[in-house]
Amino acid sequence: MSFVVAIDGPAAAGKGTIGRRIAERFGFAHLDTGLLYRAVGKRAIDIGRGVIDDGVAEIVARELTPADLDQPGLRSILVARAASKVAALPAVRKALLDFQRDFARRPEGVVLDGRDIGTVICPDAAVKLFVTASAEERARRRQAELAAKGEAPSFERVLADVRDRDARDAARADAPMVQASDAILLDTTELDIETAVAKAAEIIEQALSRAGRS
Template sequence: MQFTVAIDGPAGAGKGTLAKAVAARFGFAHLDTGLLYRAVGRKALDQGRGTLDEGLAELVARELTPPDLARDDLRGALASRAASKVAAMAGVRKALVAFQRDFARREGGAVLDGRDIGSVICPQAEVKLYLDASLDARARRRHEEMAAGGAAGSLDAVRREIEERDSRDASRADAPLTKPVDAHLIDTTDLTIEQAVERAVDIIEQALARVR
């Protein structure tokens, strides 16, 4: 069975946590597409000696390998900033499209989370979810996540970084962050992860019933 769940939304809305939970619930494969851009950004920074060159980033994206996704420094602030910048590069996005689409149509079902999954990568996905939350809630979650990982930084700094990321994601010329018209909106501001997962599960179960 081919069944795709596309999950989009801004940073800190809970996409990754929900995607993992949904994939586990239904036995679907999961791809955090943001990790692709983090890996490209970090590798391009390494090869560019601290400078993000667009041509180099595109080359890295075309030659990305599974070990590149297993680096232990892809969840840090540096990788996050690099990901936001390379994600605005049309050549990088184009280089990663085929990888994502192939993953989405694999047998057994797939869950992909990112910022252009329902709008660009998988416009025909059986289920599209758009997660959102207030800026304060998203900043608080990201700050707690970073603190748990031992990363320093103030809540205000995290909030500013997310605001900047939101602006770049929404204003980039290629595949800007937007809610697909046929996506189900889940506002996680006042929801526990368990409540958000149950809402997503209900939507997915209804869609599965229609295709079986």
């Protein structure tokens, strides 16, 4: 059975960076599951010329391949909004369930980050982390990320997008974003990335030791 690290939390809390660093540190495979929904959302709006059709989104999700996660433009605000919308569709989530669970079976150990990994995708994960930060701090991080790519949305717009995404993710009927009862909370509001990764690594090292894999 694979050693699974499930990292959940809201947008721009740092879970993706922590996931990548942890995977590199321990030699695990890493899947940013948010990219699945971004890839589906982008393809759906491209086909619909800006409009997302539920049926089209489901077909795109069923036909998704790993190569689709490498397409350009997946980190834009427009695609983030589309991802949040398609993520609320039960048919899309169901279509992507096997993709994620198949990845979680990789024998070398895996890290998956998203919003329902510890609650739905891998409820038996060896380690569950819920990574969060204040909405304001997450908006500052996202704005800096977009600025580095040449985009210049106002802080107010980015903050509104962050809060809207949080509300949609937490309120959706199918697999809402919630902290698993056995997940460890990691608040990164006041942490730099090195400290956050170190804290996560310590938790994982303890779990590996208990599992006899240290």
